[in-house]
Amino acid sequence: MTTIESTTPTPALDEDALVAFVGRAVTDVGTVLGGSMAVLGDRLGLYRAMAGAGPVTAAELADRTGTVERYVREWLSAQAATGYVTYEGDDRFSLPAEHAVVLTDERSPACVIGAFETALAALHSTDRLAAAFRDGSGVGWGEHHHDLYEGCERFFRPGYQANLVSTWLPALSGVEEKLRAGAQVADIGCGHGASTVLMAAAYPSSTFTGFDAHAGSIDEARRRAAAAGVADRTAFETRTVSDVEGTFDLVCFFDCLHDMGDPVGALTRVREVLAADGTVMLVEPMAADRLEDNLNPVGAAYYGFSTLLCTPSSLSQDVGAALGAQAGEARLREVADAAGFTTLRRVAETPFNMVLELRR
Structure with a gap:
């Protein structure tokens, strides 16, 4: 066999940069x-x-x-x-x-202990993801290590506790008044029901239905609602968004639309079950529209989670749009427009989340 040597010159190494990056890698x-x-x-x-x-x-x-x-x-x-x-x-x-x-302190929005549990659970799927990188297949949300579901809730729940009732819902046009009077609310991708239970506790005149495709999470959500004393005004169903039925004054997506295979289809279905004057609250991970503006510690964490969890989840479903956890507002606006919504505005944000209001 004849060996062909490369004629491309080997670049000279910056020894200081090399040593610095070794230090970074070891860190x-x-x-x-x-x-x-x-x-x-x-x-x-x-x-x-x-x-x-x-x-x-x-x-x-x-x-x-x-x-x-x-x-x-x-x-x-x-x-x-x-x-x-x-x-x-x-x-x-x-x-x-x-x-x-x-x-x-899981009462504080500064608490991120759940993120470690989520990350460690995601790492269990490394071997499967290596194969998925090669063949383009996905890894469904329900196929990960069992600690993922509790860890994810523990990561996001402190932020919901600090902001959902006090800031996010009041920022939506006319929604809080409906909730106090008695509204029908859908919580899509509710997981263990942290967001559902918080809203049900704050607005006892309204009725809340949580939907999630992961049966184990729905079972846990029912237990948590009962423990919180809100079982009389909450219901939880194992369904994908395409199977959601009813008429709702408010439909919420908490950190889940980007995980869905067909986000346009999901919002299209929600628009069909939304009351004529209804509202969609879309809570998504904080992200700028340009990659270079997401190259920071929060972006590093979210891109990592997106690679291990969010993108594989979407690719395991029909369409496989794979928005990723750092889609940004402009991309989400394109999805909402394609689903037929005419109004989208950012009503609130935290270091970890952006809150968008969608209306017909």
């Missing part, structure tokens, strides 16, 4: 492993036991959490190396108050 290896560290800290109650407790030793923390000191010492060392906890010297570690909010 990212620690970051990937840090996701598992965070989930362990959450699942074993290590963060909660450290919150507000001041400096503790590994032995003290292990005793408080019913864990083994040797494991806890290694975990604390890893967390100190990434700056999640502070090494105080004399084998003592502390959790800064600000970090405790982010890692333990």
